[in-house]
Amino acid sequence: MKKVDLYYDLVDRAAMIYHRSLKTDYLDSLLLAACGIIHEDYDSRLDDEDIKEMENICREIYSTEFLNEEVRLASQLLIAKAFKHIGYSLDLMTPDAVNYLIAAAVCHRFRNKKISILDTALGTGNLLQAICNRMDVDPDLFGIEYDWRLAQLARALANLQGNAIIIYYQDALRDLIEKVDLIIGDLDGYDVADDLVLGSKLYGKGVRYFPYLVIDARLRNLKKNGIFIYVVDNDFFSHPGAPVFREEIKKKATFLGVVTLPQSMFHQQHGGKSIFIGTNALKKNHQTIIMTINDTEKNSLAAAVDNIVRLVDMF
Template sequence: MFGDIEKLFQVFDHSTTLIMNESNKTYLEALAETGENLFEGQVLQNLSKNTIEKLMNEYEKINLEQIPNETIRKAFQLAILKGMKEAVQPNHEMTPDAVCLFMSYLVDKFTHDKQMFRLLDPACGTGNLLTAILNNSKKKIQAYGIEFDETLIKLAYIGANLQKHEIELFRQDALQPLFVEDVDLIVSDLPVGYYPNDVVASEYELKSSEGHSFIHYLYIEKSLRHLKEGGYLIAMIPNFMFDGETAKNLHEYIKKNAVIIGLLQLPLSLFKNHKHAKSIFILRKRGENVQPPKQALLAELPSFSKKDAMKGMVRMIENWFRDNLS
């Protein structure tokens, strides 16, 4: 399988470089264009005859119809990661692949009683986490993604097309009013830092009393507002989220509006800088018949590459589901 991923990545990479060299675009912009060409089966840009020929030679090396979705996602992800090395802001880093797959597993466990559900990622970036979940679920999922960055949402759109997923994507600031009805599940790798728009932040209970508000606090409030009663939020949060004086307000807000289901600390080895380390935080929106679990799911996850340790962890999680959510 890795050979197929590598082969498809080479096609993405070579064709992207061809477009980039002739059209003075960034790697990520050119990658979106080559993805669109692949999907449409023709070169859509106004390029020289020589470049068009070279592009068509690249595209003819593969047949997307015969390539599994996960191979397409992973190859596209590798190309995006290459492009992001050029110039990337810290909050644009892609969710590690092992985490995407683990979160897909959690989604499956928390929706075990549903054949169909509505899913939202309010900070979907390139759509990698969303498509990983869609690829690894046998259920009917109505999926929505929100992203403010124009290049990232274009890549999300292209990635969804290449994998033949119907995802409704909105280019907007997710903390402003959304045109999405309440959903059953929100899954997101939350942006971290300060939110610059104090006017919008003033509409939130978790706004800061002075200066800019924490964007990760506001996203938690926004998510809980957009969940149906009893819906779940599975979010990647910074490990320092509950540190400091301001965390008191966050604790109070969560206590009032949700029940804490679990907190799973991700292995530090996933993060170049341990200051940027994250955990998976799971909340359930309060509602009729919503009871807290007998015991919250609390664990420190081992390195995903340690197979035996991971098997033991999954057994522990399976037992927790059996005892708390059956």
């Protein structure tokens, strides 16, 4: 953790230079600092003393060998500070235990393979980077994010880790041309408006729950025998439109299983989440497997990894 702490301290110092000198909020300051570190090119509004300090910070960063995962973990702490500063909910950040679970499953399923991955709810890109940093062959990375600042921060943090990424700055329900091997996403549970213009059968049948709509929409972006892994609320199958969603999806995909995660992985006020796994390959007579990992279960994290790996190995 010493390297993580060092990287955090260096980038935080850089962000505070922008925050102090330009009066930008911490999130924008972090973005400016990250871009400055990547390009070693600093905002012309900084005075000579601040530029000298930025040069010293960059010199120390580039003279120290940091692993990508150390950079990601430090970035996660920096993002948490930024979110607190601007009033964003920390629920927007996928817990790192969940990142680890999904990364372990993906790396197991696609070991020694070159794949493409799309995060349909990119945010700052932490889940996508956690997967990328563990894979033995660098994947092609894509993301969808509607919040401009989060999209820019995701790009900068990916570049700090040396990972190239293509980000589509758009609503998650809009059409996309990319075809990928794996689609992931930590999906917010809410109902969309009634006046959207969508070419969606589900929407036309009155379904408004965002996760149902986005899972259906993104099936078009999976290559043959592609896999999707989503983080969803525990009440995923209890929303209005669930029967319509099931009926429509089973025509073009197979739900492999759902793993309910330990409540201890999430904030107390959160209702808990599950990992939802499926494929666009149609498997006859497959019964969706439901698994629950309890807080009381010994080595619950290891148990969750084992169960998720079993699910992806079914296909």
